[in-house]
Amino acid sequence: MSTADDDAIVARELTKTFVVARKHTGRFAGLRSLLDPVSDKVTVVDRLTMRVGRGELVALLGPNGAGKSTSIKMLTGILTPTSGEVYVDGRVPHKDRTSNARSIGAVFGQKTQLWWDLPARQSFALLRDIFDVPQALYDRQIADFDSILQLSEFWHTPVRNLSLGQRVRCEMAAAMLHDPRIVFLDEPTIGMDVVVKEQTREFLRAQVQERGRTIVLTTHDMTEVARLCERVLLINRGRLMFDGTLTQLKAEHGGTSHVNVTFAEPVNAVSVPGTRLVSHDGMRAVLAPEGATTPEDVVRALISHYPVVNVGVEETNLEDLMRDVYLAQLDAASAASHLA
Amino acid sequence: MTSIVIPDVAKRRPHRSWRLLRVGLLNERAFRIRLVVAPMMLAVQLYLYDRLWAAVFHHTGKAAGLTLKQTLTYALMALLLGRVRWNARTVNVRDGIPISVREGTIVYWFLRPISPGRFYMWRQTGDVLYGGAWALLGYVVLRAADVINPPHGFNGAVVFAISLCLGQVVLYYLGQIVDIAMFWMLSNNGLARMYYFVQDLLSGVFVPLPFMPPLMLAIATWLPFSSGVNVPLSLYVGRTPLSRAPEQLGLQLFWCVALALVTRWLWQRASNRVTVQGG
Ligand SMILES: Nc1ncnc2c1ncn2[C@@H]1O[C@H](COP(=O)(O)OP(=O)(O)OP(=O)(O)O)[C@@H](O)[C@H]1O
Numbered sequence: 001m002s003t004a005d006d007d008a009i010v011a012r013e014l015t016k017t018f019v020v021a022r023k024h025t026g027r028f029a030g031l032r033s034l035l036d037p038v039s040d041k042v043t044v045v046d047r048l049t050m051r052v053g054r055g056e057l058v059a060l061l062g063p064n065g066a067g068k069s070t071s072i073k074m075l076t077g078i079l080t081p082t083s084g085e086v087y088v089d090g091r092v093p094h095k096d097r098t099s100n101a102r103s104i105g106a107v108f109g110q111k112t113q114l115w116w117d118l119p120a121r122q123s124f125a126l127l128r129d130i131f132d133v134p135q136a137l138y139d140r141q142i143a144d145f146d147s148i149l150q151l152s153e154f155w156h157t158p159v160r161n162l163s164l165g166q167r168v169r170c171e172m173a174a175a176m177l178h179d180p181r182i183v184f185l186d187e188p189t190i191g192m193d194v195v196v197k198e199q200t201r202e203f204l205r206a207q208v209q210e211r212g213r214t215i216v217l218t219t220h221d222m223t224e225v226a227r228l229c230e231r232v233l234l235i236n237r238g239r240l241m242f243d244g245t246l247t248q249l250k251a252e253h254g255g256t257s258h259v260n261v262t263f264a265e266p267v268n269a270v271s272v273p274g275t276r277l278v279s280h281d282g283m284r285a286v287l288a289p290e291g292a293t294t295p296e297d298v299v300r301a302l303i304s305h306y307p308v309v310n311v312g313v314e315e316t317n318l319e320d321l322m323r324d325v326y327l328a329q330l331d332a333a334s335a336a337s338h339l340a
Numbered sequence: 341m342t343s344i345v346i347p348d349v350a351k352r353r354p355h356r357s358w359r360l361l362r363v364g365l366l367n368e369r370a371f372r373i374r375l376v377v378a379p380m381m382l383a384v385q386l387y388l389y390d391r392l393w394a395a396v397f398h399h400t401g402k403a404a405g406l407t408l409k410q411t412l413t414y415a416l417m418a419l420l421l422g423r424v425r426w427n428a429r430t431v432n433v434r435d436g437i438p439i440s441v442r443e444g445t446i447v448y449w450f451l452r453p454i455s456p457g458r459f460y461m462w463r464q465t466g467d468v469l470y471g472g473a474w475a476l477l478g479y480v481v482l483r484a485a486d487v488i489n490p491p492h493g494f495n496g497a498v499v500f501a502i503s504l505c506l507g508q509v510v511l512y513y514l515g516q517i518v519d520i521a522m523f524w525m526l527s528n529n530g531l532a533r534m535y536y537f538v539q540d541l542l543s544g545v546f547v548p549l550p551f552m553p554p555l556m557l558a559i560a561t562w563l564p565f566s567s568g569v570n571v572p573l574s575l576y577v578g579r580t581p582l583s584r585a586p587e588q589l590g591l592q593l594f595w596c597v598a599l600a601l602v603t604r605w606l607w608q609r610a611s612n613r614v615t616v617q618g619g
């Protein structure tokens with residue numbers, strides 16, 4: 001099998017296990033931790049296998065603590081995987097850090113790589129020197145970034161005085177200054193207002209479509225994902241749960257719509273064949289049609305069996321979809337652990 | 341897909357990273373007030389030390405084998421030398437190791453085409469050159485006012501210059517070891533300050549080493565700290581005769597090599613630590 005020079009990113013059975021010291025509790029806990037150290041192994045990324053083609057824009061999704069950032073740290077070569085293989089731009093990132101640095105760029109949302117007390121423009125110039133970016137390319141990149149992200153409005157201000165949204169825009173420019181083929185963005189849109197988010201999306205789209213960059217981003221903003229990414233990778237508890245388009249995800253997780261119903265008087269149990277009860281609190285209930293059941297079927301069944309005063313059909317938004325997916329996976333996981 | 345020809349930067353070797361030298365100056369310029377405060381602080385320190393030592397020598401012509409003028413030369417130049425690495429003590433520097441490790445921005449050090457050690461070196465060198473410029477200015481002023489002695493002839497000046505440079509290398513490595521230790525002791529500002537106090541004391545910044553009690557002096561002589569300040573200044577003021585210069589320079593050279601090896605080993609451990617434990 002080739003190491004896939006043709007793909008931007010290849011990961012096979014990528015696993016990261018952290019060893020964490022277990023805290024003793026009770027009397028002399030500190031002393032006992034020192035004398036009798038006990039450690040646990042926590043598998044944070046569990047046999048992750050994935051491919052990302054060149055020029056793709058992929059979202060890495062998952063609930064908090066799912067292992068997204070850890071995966072990105074392995075893909076960027078900061079972390080060494082415990083086991084498994086990884087190739088980024090044809091290289092093993094953690095083995096060949098300095099050459100890898102030229103093919104990749106990264107933004108870790110909350111962490112800045114800009115010099116705190118200097119204007120962003122100075123940081124760009126310093127990064128130009130560190131990455132040895134030819135002046136002509138540098139000038140073009142700066143003009144290019146500025147035209148969409150409007151950095152020149154504030155790039156003479158020291159970074160410490162920038163607003164979060166302004167800083168993150170500079171951060172993104174800084175990560176792409178050296179013209180990397182592959183860019184990793186860990187929650188880049190954190191703290192941005194809607195206008196800036198739209199700017200950022202336009203910027204990322206342009207980087208992919210016009211410059212052929214590959215972008216992997218993590219975010220909790222589903223609107224972002226819907227507008228930007230063709231493909232999503234869903235991670236939960238370190239495992240890849242889904243790899244495909246959002247449309248497929250919706251199809252797989254059933255209910256693209258919910259039926260909201262209000263009753264004239266409290267109802268003890270709501271049960272409609274071919275639906276799942278999403279919530280119920282006496283006077284109100286939310287049902288999700290499953291399988292071949294349509295929302296219209298549900299409405300008809302409700303009206304004929306219950307004292308309905310109001311009923312409406314609502315398209316599931318992405319946030320709800322993700323919540324359902326995460327919760328369903330939690331249920332599946334706890335069911336599995338009960339069986340074991 | 342792309343209509344513009346993108347030059348292939350992937351194969352270029354970094355050769356402009358030395359320009360990081362300017363960060364020290366830029367950082368300093370960002371707080372203009374420091375440009376005024378630094379020389380003022382220095383002037384106050386120098387003046388107070390001058391008065392202090394004049395008082396010590398009030399009733400005696402010679403102490404610890406030094407005349408007043410020799411002592412002043414040593415003590416004031418030691419202050420100036422302390423100034424050289426003032427900004428290079430990175431406890432409070434945003435892009436230094438301690439804060440970068442604590443805030444996690446250290447991950448970016450591993451995403452660059454130059455090694456973290458090289459980045460560190462250029463940053464430090466910039467800070468040292470900046471501090472060195474102040475020290476040189478101070479030296480010129482003190483010499484012009486004839487508060488301190490000139491070097492002992494041409495040979496004395498050359499030997500001092502070499503010893504001074506070796507001493508700076510020793511201090512550079514010592515500071516680097518303290519910095520790298522931050523990878524393990526995430527926030528030990530207190531420990532770092534404590535360390536720098538000991539370093540200043542045992543290198544001769546606070547009090548010329550010849551004034552120390554015999555035991556402390558013996559310890560200080562066998563530790564690397566004295567290579568930073570005491571060795572070059574003892575040669576400068578003539579407390580150590582020039583005939584003993586080869587042995588003294590040899591000792592400094594030994595520390596340079598030994599500490600360089602330790603530093604290198606520590607960097608490997610530190611980057612392993614980042615890559616095993618997570619940034
Ligand atoms: N160095 C470490 N040592 C031990 N555990 C760690 C370490 N780094 C991360 N973890 C654990 O690994 C899990 C995954 O963390 P990670 O940061 O990858 O999550 P994430 O998917 O990025 O979450 P979020 O959406 O909150 O950013 C978490 O439970 C975290 O506590």
Ligand SMILES: [Mg+2]
Nearest residue numbers: 068069070186
């Ligand atoms: Mg994260």
